[in-house]
Amino acid sequence: MLTFFELAVGILVIIGVARYIIKGYSATGVLFVGGLVLLIISAIMGHRILPASEASTGFLSVDIVEYIKILLMSRGGDLGMMIMVLCGFAAYMTHIGANDMVVKLASKPLQFINSPYLLMVAAYFVACLMSLAVSSATGLGVLLMATLFPVMVNVGISRGAAAAICASPAAIILSPTSGDVVLAAKASEMDLVNFAFKTTLPVSIAAIICMAIAHFFWQRFLDKKENITSEQLDIKEIDTSAPSFYAILPFTPIIGVLIFDGKWGPSLHIITILVICMLLSAIIEFLRSFNTKTVFAGLDVAWRGMADAFANVVMLLVAAGLFAQGLSTIGFIQSLISIATSFGSGSIILMLVLVVLTMLAAMTTGSGNAPFYAFVELIPRLAQQAGINPAYLTIPMLQASNLGRTISPVSGVVVAVAGMAKISPFEVVKRTSVPVLVGLIVVILATEILVPATVMLP
Numbered sequence: 001m002l003t004f005f006e007l008a009v010g011i012l013v014i015i016g017v018a019r020y021i022i023k024g025y026s027a028t029g030v031l032f033v034g035g036l037v038l039l040i041i042s043a044i045m046g047h048r049i050l051p052a053s054e055a056s057t058g059f060l061s062v063d064i065v066e067y068i069k070i071l072l073m074s075r076g077g078d079l080g081m082m083i084m085v086l087c088g089f090a091a092y093m094t095h096i097g098a099n100d101m102v103v104k105l106a107s108k109p110l111q112f113i114n115s116p117y118l119l120m121v122a123a124y125f126v127a128c129l130m131s132l133a134v135s136s137a138t139g140l141g142v143l144l145m146a147t148l149f150p151v152m153v154n155v156g157i158s159r160g161a162a163a164a165i166c167a168s169p170a171a172i173i174l175s176p177t178s179g180d181v182v183l184a185a186k187a188s189e190m191d192l193v194n195f196a197f198k199t200t201l202p203v204s205i206a207a208i209i210c211m212a213i214a215h216f217f218w219q220r221f222l223d224k225k226e227n228i229t230s231e232q233l234d235i236k237e238i239d240t241s242a243p244s245f246y247a248i249l250p251f252t253p254i255i256g257v258l259i260f261d262g263k264w265g266p267s268l269h270i271i272t273i274l275v276i277c278m279l280l281s282a283i284i285e286f287l288r289s290f291n292t293k294t295v296f297a298g299l300d301v302a303w304r305g306m307a308d309a310f311a312n313v314v315m316l317l318v319a320a321g322l323f324a325q326g327l328s329t330i331g332f333i334q335s336l337i338s339i340a341t342s343f344g345s346g347s348i349i350l351m352l353v354l355v356v357l358t359m360l361a362a363m364t365t366g367s368g369n370a371p372f373y374a375f376v377e378l379i380p381r382l383a384q385q386a387g388i389n390p391a392y393l394t395i396p397m398l399q400a401s402n403l404g405r406t407i408s409p410v411s412g413v414v415v416a417v418a419g420m421a422k423i424s425p426f427e428v429v430k431r432t433s434v435p436v437l438v439g440l441i442v443v444i445l446a447t448e449i450l451v452p453a454t455v456m457l458p
Helices: 002-022 027-044 060-095 098-110 116-130 137-154 159-167 179-187 192-225 244-259 270-289 292-329 332-341 347-365 369-376 379-386 390-406 412-421 425-450
Strands: none
Touching: 002 027, 002 292, 002 332, 002 425, 027 060, 027 292, 060 098, 060 137, 060 244, 060 270, 060 292, 060 412, 098 137, 098 244, 116 137, 116 159, 116 192, 137 159, 137 244, 137 390, 137 412, 159 192, 159 412, 159 425, 179 192, 179 369, 179 390, 192 390, 192 425, 244 270, 270 292, 292 347, 292 412, 332 347, 347 369, 347 390, 347 425, 369 390, 379 390, 390 412, 390 425, 412 425
């Protein structure tokens, strides 16, 4: 009875939040109120409000405000600062003419490619490869928004399509050393190398290829249906005094991430890399003109870009985090786990149930890790009881948690990308929905074909 009540409350609040955001209300305000409602109900029910790692104030009502403070400090201090610096860097690149120079140089060879959607697919594959270097889905999305997004838009790709490309590369896990994969290998009772490279990687590659094809047709269909005109810059309209080599400056953060990953050089945080790239650009600007006043004025543009990012993106992330915590504290995830354990032992049925519930949990909470970490604990016990190969259950769940996050209007990567693109989170979700569903179907089919459902006896 209690499980039904928790599910009902969660679903009702989710529907209310979706309704008001679709009607055009501020997503930040709606998510903030939705999270407060869930946390207040949780407090009335006597549930713990703060995460286990945080000490309670002794009063559940005060714990709600305490959690808002925790979110402001964490989202504003680490992830939020990274987003703000990236947005400031992007604003600075536009100010000094570097983004214009990229378009100017790229426009000539691009004239031989009639479809901007082919370029979009190429950008998607590049973004997927970047996920090997940047493990955070939100961090990767924001990095791509600051680097690839302006280029994609200026060469004729619609804002919605370009945002979808930036939001979706982390939907399928490629990195063999990510925390999710390590945990999944343990639950599957396999060593990491065999699980990551021989079992999971073929499924991931198949899904990525099919998602790229789906992006091509789905984004083109939506652009035609909604009669969206591209913002492609005409090379004749580009008036910039920046030298040609400035075209490399917008991509220096990506180069830095690849170099300073701990393998080729010291391991540096993205913020450190961004500061280096911005200082390098400012020094180059000074050497061009030897005008300190002009350089400082240009940097002021970057600081204003950071301020805009706090208002439009960081506070949206805080509100989304509050909403996700509300769903978690009220027992929404645990209720879904209880449903999963109530199903029978048929391998395909059990796998599909776990995939659907994991994906629903990821969509509603906006987290890929939390639902997977919660459900993966069930795998060894369920697999043993049903006589099923644990990897057969784990791999689809692993991918479903990340796919679900990509179509969640409250996930960090979606709200960050939407905020930077200045479009609704639901617009991003609409753009990623079909490629994600295609990816999910491919993951299920590839698992059924490539991974044995039963344990092979020696």
